[in-house]
Amino acid sequence: MNMAYISLNNVNKKFLTRRSEIYALKNINMSFNKGEFISLVGPSGCGKSTVIRLLDDILKPTSGEITVDGFTYNNNVSIPKDVIKKMGFIFQVPNLYPWLTIRENLMLPLKIYKMKGTEYEQYASSLLDYVGLADYADSYPSEISGGMQQRIGVIRGMIHKPEIFMMDEPFGALDEDTRENLNLELLEIWKRTHMTIIFITHNIEEAVLMSERIYVMSSHPGMVKSELVIDFGGRERNLDLISDRKFAGYCTDIENMIGTLRLDEIK
């Protein structure tokens, strides 16, 4: 078996609060292959956001190891700059800085990574074109709509040409239509670039439509409940899939899984 591109090995994460210790993640083992689209779903509080924060080294695991592209880091070892540059992180909210224009917001990661040059300027312009916001490059975030802001949030995560895309319920705060459009745009981006995408959502249909593989997680403590391969026999991923019998089947399976998780909790 060849080594996975990204893997979490026996990762545990505890949060210390004033009164007690909370077990956020327990014995997490996951692996992600290069170019794969993977979703993490689960009830709220299952630690799915914590997983990608550990991957991105925003949080440190209490124990266990994470390996990305051959480099291993853990509680003591931080991720080096050239590995972090391979990752793009998309937040649940657009998280644009209100004091920067749209273009300045978009270029911010490049400033941090000290990447300069006309090729990046052109790439920024082409990304703005791609999401149809070239006219708003010099506007401020407060002057554009929430959906537009999140588009900028997404392309900001791509500006340094990462290979891994981590998305924390990126379209959760948007209305149904905008969300659907942005999901389709994301699929397009994935097809074009073949990045590795780790997508966090609580929307099961969304996860089944987009992902090749889904990790279902349970909460208190966060654990991997099961792993599902989503296979539509090579059919192209688009909205037509929703009418597929398999699609409904996958959704029901996951819903039942999460449903029994909830029942377990009540007991």
Added chain:
Amino acid sequence: MRKNGNSLVNFVNTVYPPVLLIMFLLIFWQTVCSVNNIQVWMLAKPTDIFSKFAANTKDILPHIGITYSNILIGLVLAVVIGLLIAVITCSFPVAGAALTPITVSLCCIPMVTLVPTLMLIFGVGRSVKLITIVIQAFPIVTMNAATGFLNADPAHLELMQSLKANKFQQFKYCLMMDALPDIFTGIKLSSIMAMMGGITAEMTGGNQGLGSRISFYIGFSKTPEALSCIIYIAFLGALLYSLISLIEKKTVRQ
């Protein structure tokens, strides 16, 4: 976004209410003084004060220059020192714990009680005035800036962490900008403090600056002259405050 055509209307709308109110108060003041036949040395009428303005300006002008340059230099020093201490306070918890009580205490000390001691040490020259202004003005900058740094949006910071920005980059691109509105509040308040500190020091000792003139005129019961100096102070203070507000409007975008 307001259209250009409205900006003139807006300007006029913000100017005429204070002008009207001040006119009304001056007329009231004048009438009360005239009707009750109050002595000039007790409370001068506005007309007495304004007639002194013209006569005194030549004498007072150099003093205005001294006072104002002291206050501007002192304020700049206070802002720099205040921001530095705020950064130290927020970066190193132990240093913060050590410094905060002192900063807060300094805010509470009326400078008029400290200036005589300072003058024993530093004399009555320019340095003691600058020292007074800085001591009076910097704690307010520190307190407000520290509040701003500590209240920075956690999501904004998380973006910096997700990019593995170093401490300096986090400060430059995120913390500083997030704290800017609070920093400006601190600077505006400290400009008032600087004005108070500067005049207090001048009134206590030395023969230069508007404060020393006020002491001098009051000593000779020249009330209209003293009041004309006080009006200068009020005007210059308001000018400084609005200048800082203007800079704030141009730089802060939240």
